[in-house]
Amino acid sequence: MSPHHLAKVLAELARAGIVESVRGVGGGYQFTANVRRLTLMDVIQLFEDFSPPGAARHDPNSATPVDLALDAVLSEIDEIAKATFSSITLATMLQLIARQRSGQ
Numbered sequence: 001m002s003p004h005h006l007a008k009v010l011a012e013l014a015r016a017g018i019v020e021s022v023r024g025v026g027g028g029y030q031f032t033a034n035v036r037r038l039t040l041m042d043v044i045q046l047f048e049d050f051s052p053p054g055a056a057r058h059d060p061n062s063a064t065p066v067d068l069a070l071d072a073v074l075s076e077i078d079e080i081a082k083a084t085f086s087s088i089t090l091a092t093m094l095q096l097i098a099r100q101r102s103g104q
Contacts, residue, residue: 012046041085
């Protein structure tokens with residue numbers, strides 16, 4: 001990741017109140033959010049534009065029955081993914097990382 005792109009990501013996280021800039025020697029960014037409340041979906045939504053549920057992926061006038069069926073399946077998958085990401089907090093992720101590091 002380029003330093004320029006990383007700066008843009010950190011600026012967006014700072015605008016959302018997830019990190020704050022720390023000035024001075026040894027400065028940088030410090031995490032300020034609540035790890036027990038912040039979900040993966042909260043972070044993902046900062047960087048991804050989600051169209052409303054059920055939004056057509058194809059032009060409805062030219063969509064075939066197969067297109068419409070695939071749209072329905074993909075919309076359901078999107079909703080399941082959103083629900084899953086909304087249920088996982090950063091605290092949960094940190095616990096999973098710790099378990100993996102300890103070999104459990």
